[in-house]
Amino acid sequence: MSVAQISVFLENKAGRLADVSRELGKNGIDINALSIADTTHFGILRLIVNQPERAVNVLKEAGFTVNSSPVLAIAIDDEPGALSKALDALNENQIGIDYIYAFVGRTQNRALVILRVEGPLEEAGAVLSKAGIQVLKDTEVYSI
Amino acid sequence: MIWNPERETLKRKEYEEIQLERLKWTVKRAYERVPFYKKRFDEIGLKPEHIQTLKDIEKIPYTSKADLRENYPFGLFAEPMDKIVRLHASSGTTGKPVVFGYTKNDMDTWKENISRLAAAAGVTHNDVAQIVFGYGMFTGGFGLHQGLENMGVTVIPSSAGNSERQLMFLEDFGATVIVGTPSYVLHLAELAQEKGLTRGRHKLRVGLFGGEGHTAEMRQQIERQWGIECTENYGLTEVQGPGVSGECLEHCGMHINEDSFLYEIIDRNTLQPINPEEEGELVLTTLTKEGVPVLRYRTKDITSIDFAPCKCGRTTARMSKIKGRTDDMLIIRGVNVFPSQIESALLGTPHIGPHYEIYVSRKGYMDKLEIKVELLDSSLLEKYSELERLTKMIRDKIKSNLLIDATITLVEPKTLERFVTGKAHRVHDLRNQ
Structure with a gap:
């Protein structure tokens, strides 16, 4: 009954969220839901996508710290x-x-x-x- | 193996005899051939014949990096250009570089000095050494290259950069020795791990590190990641380049090539010579250099000398790992802080990578210390509290080691600077900006 959620570590600097969605878009991965919470220095982006395993690989490849849970x-x-x-x-x-x-x-x-x-x-x-x-x-x- | 037992196993008195004879020779040549030294001597009425004992060296004024720079490019040369076979320059991170010329004899001594330290580190003619130092004007690449070749080692001069190709050579050419800055070798280790280049696929067994300082913790991390044994060697372009000293496999300090360099330790505040077994700034005088003799050069490196006999059989004095540089010591809220102390606290901390950057800034009258580290462990992302706990743990560790409160900033992997022209630039002091 569980759904795979992807967590991405984001530094608080301009353009990082855009980088994530660009990587996913480039690979034809669709974002269904997202949530982002941030502190002064960093944020964690949580995503539900249509192809979670691929999304993890794509983002890892692009150098992000990514986890699936x-x-x-x-x-x-x-x-x-x-x-x-x-x-x-x-x-x-x-x-x-x-x-x-x-x-x-x-x-x-x-x-x-x-x-x-x-x-x-x-x-x-x-x-x-x-x-x-x-x-x-x-x-x-x-x-x- | 001891490369040159006749020169590395002498009695203290014998070293001192060689040193005194060579010191007199060096001082006389510097006075007669280099206007900079003649002027310095004449100003205080000092003559070369006043140097009759090793202690008399204290009569000679220190030479600083600024002195060398003011004589750009060839003002300090003691030989005409037709006797010079090689030019090198120290990195020009601040102002003009300093240029050094080597005669044929200087090159031979340099090779000899490198061969000694490589042999002490366990390298033999059967080895294949990949040199990942930058080549060019920097002395690290060519210095090790010549010395290893002199021993009959197979040298791969791959230079720094193009890391994927480095790993290809390392595997396909069967390198057994890797020579470079520890930060770059660590960077290659991370990449090797990603690519699954593990023991069995590579044959590395020895690492020779120089060009920048590193902590024991960083070395252990590199040794673990590559599965190799590493030693450190020391040198600076101003007196030759690498080859001033190098560690043996006992890992108890770096054996100094005593027949090439005279060493003193001075108090970093009073600048007076102190007992060399105490910690202070290292001052070096060349004893054989023909091209550019250098008298009492202030290295700004902090170390101490150990004269106790070494288990390896060498009797040369050993200098301790460089604790820091007088010019990269930070004073933060009145506390002396060396980046190496921060590195010690960080390495071995779980969940983060080995690279870091230090930022010091000022808010009002308060100094602020910020340390950036790379978050590697993605499993911590499930809960904010885990990340908060991690930053708190690092902060507490720094506080207990350095008595300073720091802000810990987690950054994305591979975003911190690895190395700049072979050396990592990790400290950013923004207080005067």
Whole structure:
């Protein structure tokens, strides 16, 4: 049920984010979701792409520090209070969230959200499914 | 193997006799043939015959890099150009370079001196040596080249740069010895690792390092990565180039070629000669140079001398690894800091690469120290807290070693400077800008 997320270390200098997206674009890799958080000196870019393994190789080749790790992707109704349903379910089961971000686009009036949780992914996935939240398969996500 | 037992296993008294005889010869020639020295001597009423003991050398004024530069290009030559067979120049990073000429005898002595240190490092005529020093006016490339060739070593003069080709030669020509600056050899090791060029595919067994200082930690890292044993040698263009001294396999300091160079250690503040077993600035006088004799040259390098007998059988005095240079010592918030101390603290730290850059700036009245290191371990990217923990760990290490608070900046791999014309330029002092 997990989706491969790519993390890229970025120095805080002009043009680095553009460099990443250029490398991916050049290789025909599509970005489905992204999140970036930065401190004064560096940032970590997190990406969901359609070809994660290739993306890792392409970026490594271009000299970036890159890692791939599993995260959860869920689809929720695009209406007020929908996200809290998912978060409540995790909270009730004492599963913490490291970070969360949303997809660039959406499908069938549903918002897509990426979750990185503390502890085992399977457990969090099961909790969410039980609460009626749709947890997406990796193939579903990559083909968006 | 000891290359020249007759010259490397003498008694202290015998070295001193040779040194005194050659010192008198050098001083007399410098006075008679080089107007710069004659003027210096005459100003203080000093005559060559006043030099009767080794200690009398203290009567002679020091020579600085600026003195040499002011005599550009040939003002310090003691021989006419038809006796000079080679010119070299020291790097002109500040102002004009300093030019040195070598006579045929100077070249022979130079080769001999290099052969001694290479033999001490375990090199024999059966070896194949790849020289990755820059050639050209810099003495490192040609200096080692001639000395190794003199021993019957097969020399690959590949020079610095074009790293992929370097590795191709290294593998295909079966190099057993690599000669260069430690920063470049480390750079090649990283590349070799990426390309899967491991032991079995290469035959390297010995590294000869010079041209720049490096810490024990950096050497160990290179030894581990290549699977080789490395020694360090020392020299400077001003007195010859490489070949002043070199380490043997006991790794307990660099054996000085005592029949070519007279060494003194001076206090870096008072500039007075001190007991050479104490740490201070190294001052060198050439004892055989015909082309450009140099008297009491202030090297700015900080070291100390060890006279205790070495297990290798050589009796020549040994100088310790250069601790730093008086001119790259940084004073940060009143604390003396040598880049080598920072390097020691960084190397061996997990998750980061071996390269670094140091930036010192001033904010108001406060000095700010920033150290940039390359983040290599991508597994830390999953959590910010991991990266924060890493920078904190480095910061704490620096603080406990140097008593200074530093800002640690993580940068992307391969973005820090590796080497500039063969030497890494790692310290940026921006306080006066």
